[in-house]
Amino acid sequence: MIEVLRAGPATTVQDLGRPGYAHLGVPRSGALDPAALALANRLVGNPPTAAGLEITLTGCTLRPTRAVTVALTGADADVRVGRRPGDVGRPLSVPAGAVLRIGPPRAGLRSWLAVDGGIAVEPVLGSRATDTLSGLGPPPVRDGDRLPIGPWPGHPAPVDWTVVPAVPDQLRLTLRPGPRDDWFTADALDRLLRTPYTISPVGDRVGARLLGAPLPRAVAGELPSEGVVLGAVQVPADGQPLVFLADHPTTGGYPVIGVVDDVTGLAQARPGTTVTFHGPQR
Amino acid sequence: MRIRPVGRHALLLDCDNPGQVEAWRAELWRRRDDGELTAAEIVPAAATVLLDGVPDPATTAARIAGWTPGPTATTAAVRHVEVPVAYDGEDLPAVARHWGVDVPEVVRRLADTTFRVAFCGFAPGFAYLTGLPERWAVPRLPSPRPRVPAGSVALAGPYAGIYPTASPGGWLLVGRTGLTLFDVHADPPATLTPGTRVRLATA
Secondary structure, eight states: OEEEEEOOTTOEEESSOOTTOGGGTOOOOOOSSHHHHHHHHHHHTOOTTOOEEEEESSOEEEEESSOEEEEEEESOEEEEETTEEEOTTSOEEEOTTOOEEEEEESSSSEEEEEETTOBOOOOBTTBOOOOTTTOOSSOOOOTTOEEOBOOOOOSOOSOOOOOOOOOOSEEEEEEEEOSSGGGBOHHHHHHHHHSOEEEOSOOOSSEEEEESSOOOBSSOSOOOOEEOOTTEEEOOTTOOOEEEOTTOOSEESSOEEEEESOOGGGGGOOTTOEEEEEOTTO | OEEEEETTTEEEEEOSSHHHHHHHHHHHHHHHHTTSOOOSEEEEOSSEEEEESOSOHHHHHHHHHTOOOOSOOOGGGSOEEEEEEBOOOTTHHHHHHHHTSOHHHHHHHHHHOEEEEEEEOSSTTOEEEEOSOGGGOBOOOSSOEEEEOTTEEEEEBTEEEEOSSOEEEOSEEEEEOOOOOBOTTSSSSBSSOTTOEEEEEEO
16 A cells, blocks of 8 residues: 555556547546656566556655555656655665655656556556546545555566656657648648747646647638547647647547657646657658 | 548548448458457547557558448347437427427437437547438537536437536437446446447337
């Protein structure tokens, strides 16, 4: 069991999500940076499918009731076991009853914490991920929660040190046009690829909203709802693009001008971060 | 039908009509079951079918272009669900005005229609039901209700739908059902899956 002394405002349980149910209206969900969570799991000897915590911006404070090995990946942050400082990207031993403090990130937004045995809340449709859009999975973590831990997975692979990736000041995203770039003026795609955008403060696990040159439509009217993918750049009526992240809806009624190859950088992009888009050919 | 690329791992089949969507949905699900097609998700919608989690979309697109969707599934393979509906929705008079008939006639028409689940979206287990003639399409409310109770049976555009859980909603309410529409312990978790035939029978 892990007691949550201070949850922070947006800490959730995440794993690799629940793909395979989009045709029933069930979002994929899962960690915004699945590779970072998988790395944390590897550092403590968990399988990559184990659930951990996704911690956003303000850190959190936890107290395990049994001795555990934990690992934090993603944004660099101050980590302490009792008074002893620890490192991001490295397994840490936390004695039973000791307090694990994860501070706010020095740069970036989100960290992933794995605990040996994994967070063992009840799975829903094969996943323990909190889906903030549909409400499937456990509710977001709150102060006073007691999170169950699974059985000890055995000794981890002999990897005890990893590099904490730097968070760039400017995020460069590769964009492939379509499927509905023909709903926009020829100028729109040009604007998206040639002018910088900034991350809006109104962003969450559903999508990263961007602010910048509006993308004008060539086709008026409503697009009949159609399936959307992770990384889809949807353009609502105000012309400001939104990049879909893990909790995106399964279908959308606004045209998608292009799709971003890799959205994991957006998981660390604070409001105000500059984002530029580039075609895949460069 | 036109195939549009979607990012690195997906394809969108842009269909000419809803019948073609259903035919491709059934064909692609069958081919995936038979091991001829790899796709993590095959998601029908109003006028499209999305394939996501496709390892090699260009090759897959070329193969799909060579396929012809067969006749839609035989009667025996189609799921049928009868939904018991209490027709007491507060927007029945509004629907009656749109259709130019009285309320009992609205109820009779809805109860007599065999619907088909065209696709799911909006929320887990929310099915868009087709079967009403296009000329009976109704507009949404100008501003959505903040809370529509679970089990509400409602109309919007050419579709009928049932809210699986309480949520905000702008559809016109015609009735309610006690049937569970989404159960995470059931397989499949949604009662109304794409292709299912549905009757909204008077309870």
